[in-house]
Amino acid sequence: MPCAIYLSQNLSTPLKSNDTWVVNTLGGVMGIEKKTDHSNGLSRRNFVKLGAASALVGTAAVAALPEQVAAETTKAASGPKIVPALPIKVSSDFKRFNQEKTAFVQAIRGEFPSGMDALIKVDGPMHTEPGKAPVVGHQEVDKALVMAGWAIHKQICELSEISGPQDSMAYSLENEVKNAPVKFASKTEATEHVKKAATFLGASLVGIAPYDERWTYATQYDPFKDVIYDVKLPFTPKSVIVMAFEMDYAAMSTAPLYVSGATAAMEYSQMAITGASLRTFFNELGYKAFATGNDIALSIPYAISAGLGEAARNGILVTSQFGPRVRLAKVFTEMDLNYDKPISFGVRHFCQDCKLCADACPAKAISQERLPSFKVENECNNPGVEKWAIDAKKCLEGWGKVGSDCSTCIASCPYNKPDFWHHRMVDKVNKFMPESVHSVMREMDKLFGYGNLSDPVAAKDFWKNES
Amino acid sequence: MGVFSGIEVLFFFLGVITTCGIGGIVYLKKQYNADHKSLLLSGSGLFFFVFFVAWSCSSVLENEHQAANMGFVFFGLPAILLFGIAWKQLRKVSIAVKQ
Numbered sequence: 143m144p145c146a147i148y149l150s151q152n153l154s155t156p157l158k159s160n161d162t163w164v165v166n167t168l169g170g171v172m173g174i175e176k177k178t179d180h181s182n183g184l185s186r187r188n189f190v191k192l193g194a195a196s197a198l199v200g201t202a203a204v205a206a207l208p209e210q211v212a213a214e215t216t217k218a219a220s221g222p223k224i225v226p227a228l229p230i231k232v233s234s235d236f237k238r239f240n241q242e243k244t245a246f247v248q249a250i251r252g253e254f255p256s257g258m259d260a261l262i263k264v265d266g267p268m269h270t271e272p273g274k275a276p277v278v279g280h281q282e283v284d285k286a287l288v289m290a291g292w293a294i295h296k297q298i299c300e301l302s303e304i305s306g307p308q309d310s311m312a313y314s315l316e317n318e319v320k321n322a323p324v325k326f327a328s329k330t331e332a333t334e335h336v337k338k339a340a341t342f343l344g345a346s347l348v349g350i351a352p353y354d355e356r357w358t359y360a361t362q363y364d365p366f367k368d369v370i371y372d373v374k375l376p377f378t379p380k381s382v383i384v385m386a387f388e389m390d391y392a393a394m395s396t397a398p399l400y401v402s403g404a405t406a407a408m409e410y411s412q413m414a415i416t417g418a419s420l421r422t423f424f425n426e427l428g429y430k431a432f433a434t435g436n437d438i439a440l441s442i443p444y445a446i447s448a449g450l451g452e453a454a455r456n457g458i459l460v461t462s463q464f465g466p467r468v469r470l471a472k473v474f475t476e477m478d479l480n481y482d483k484p485i486s487f488g489v490r491h492f493c494q495d496c497k498l499c500a501d502a503c504p505a506k507a508i509s510q511e512r513l514p515s516f517k518v519e520n521e522c523n524n525p526g527v528e529k530w531a532i533d534a535k536k537c538l539e540g541w542g543k544v545g546s547d548c549s550t551c552i553a554s555c556p557y558n559k560p561d562f563w564h565h566r567m568v569d570k571v572n573k574f575m576p577e578s579v580h581s582v583m584r585e586m587d588k589l590f591g592y593g594n595l596s597d598p599v600a601a602k603d604f605w606k607n608e609s
Numbered sequence: 610m611g612v613f614s615g616i617e618v619l620f621f622f623l624g625v626i627t628t629c630g631i632g633g634i635v636y637l638k639k640q641y642n643a644d645h646k647s648l649l650l651s652g653s654g655l656f657f658f659v660f661f662v663a664w665s666c667s668s669v670l671e672n673e674h675q676a677a678n679m680g681f682v683f684f685g686l687p688a689i690l691l692f693g694i695a696w697k698q699l700r701k702v703s704i705a706v707k708q
Binding site: 559 | 671
């Protein structure tokens with residue numbers, strides 16, 4: 143018997159009276175073989191019969207699974223598929239959201255003081271506890287990288303990330319259209335050109351959804367004028383180009399250290415650059431258009447509608463390519479384009495049993511409920527949508543605790559993986575697994591070392607120059 | 610590696626390993642008259658070995674060293690086990706043929 147088998151024996155198990163051990167040499171590999179006398183026990187033939195009987199019983203048990211479980215398993219196993227309508231229940235009494243109810247706006251308006259304290263701690267000068275050296279990933283150089291990431295965003299659309307300034311260079315609603323509209327041979331051709339332009343200009347993923355007034359904010363807060371105003375669009379858009387921007391995996395692996403905030407900041411700047419550039423592309427073609435980041439309308443419903451991904455437990459979009467490691471921007475246009483369909487690849491099903499993000503959240507702001515519901519946590523959630531509502535106030539207070547813009551729910555998510563073949567394979571296998579296996583897969587994810595938080599090694603690795 | 614990315618180099622060598630492995634199994638069949646059981650065990654061992662190399666090298670490329678180590682535990686060790694059992698089976702068959 144080869145050594146590997148010998149090593150796998152449980153040596154603490156006492157020998158039975160009918161066991162004998164013999165030294166066996168095979169091909170130069172020496173091992174010890176246990177010979178068991180089965181004269182009074184289970185013979186090899188009976189063992190095979192027992193195995194066959196067990197297999198039959200197992201098959202029968204699987205066949206007799208409750209219909210609902212089987213249906214759920216099939217639902218998960220059906221793989222990435224296009225679904226005809228928005229795969230989220232929206233109640234008939236759903237009302238457009240008032241953006242000033244977000245935790246951020248409440249914080250900057252003084253209605254949520256602990257939220258403001260958290261924002262000051264995150265955005266203000268670096269704070270180190272006296273007598274303590276800052277940990278790797280939370281030092282001056284990391285903070286400098288965060289500020290560098292925000293640099294362009296601050297120049298062309300400051301504060302649009304948390305509020306709704308009425309006019310900014312990148313996200314201005316009024317844009318001049320000088321030329322007569324260019325006619326394309328077909329909608330398909332126009333759609334192809336728009337998608338190519340979006341990816342060329344910097345988007346990682348692009349999808350197109352029809353305009354849906356429900357997702358436009360009813361009111362919005364302008365932090366520069368300190369007013370709440372009704373959101374009025376300059377024209378009725380026909381199409382919404384939704385773009386996802388991949389955040390850097392190595393940087394996100396350091397969450398909640400500063401470096402993870404740097405990749406978020408960097409992509410906010412990229413959102414503004416690409417959004418403004420794509421808006422200009424439409425304007426040059428003779429079509430009205432305007433770009434938005436987090437302002438004007440909700441991004442996630444549009445992203446789902448445009449087939450970019452699914453809504454997850456952590457309250458953010460999970461894409462099939464980058465998981466939750468994306469930021470979203472939108473360009474509204476009057477151009478008539480082909481719309482993408484929503485997709486489903488088992489995220490909501492997996493989220494039911496995973497809960498890694500909820501466990502990892504330092505503020506315990508993510509729901510531990512198994513199933514999504516219409517329940518809301520506070521006024522920061524818009525009622526009328528079936529989801530796992532997050533407690534946005536706790537979330538913002540959590541930023542204050544960790545001293546950065548956190549991102550632990552992104553870093554800990556099992557869908558947050560680099561775009562490597564083996565992760566795509568696991569995603570595909572995952573769809574064939576019943577709910578009971580999802581908990582095992584969640585533990586395997588941890589066992590394999592993914593989703594570590596506040597990891598100074600990840601921060602050191604990030605700063606290694608590999609060029 | 611110049612113009613080739615790490616993953617491209619990896620898949621090239623996976624091709625080399627798979628080709629050599631299949632060649633080895635064919636050699637065992639022809640040279641030692643290996644029976645179906647030992648061929649099946651060798652083939653399964655080869656599959657696990659190729660998978661282990663692919664998984665662990667990919668994990669190193671994405672800078673996830675713990676995942677690379679776990680790749681050895683979950684795929685590398687079963688490969689060694691299967692090769693060992695296959696070798697034992699082959700010895701048994703070749704001794705029987707000699708007798």
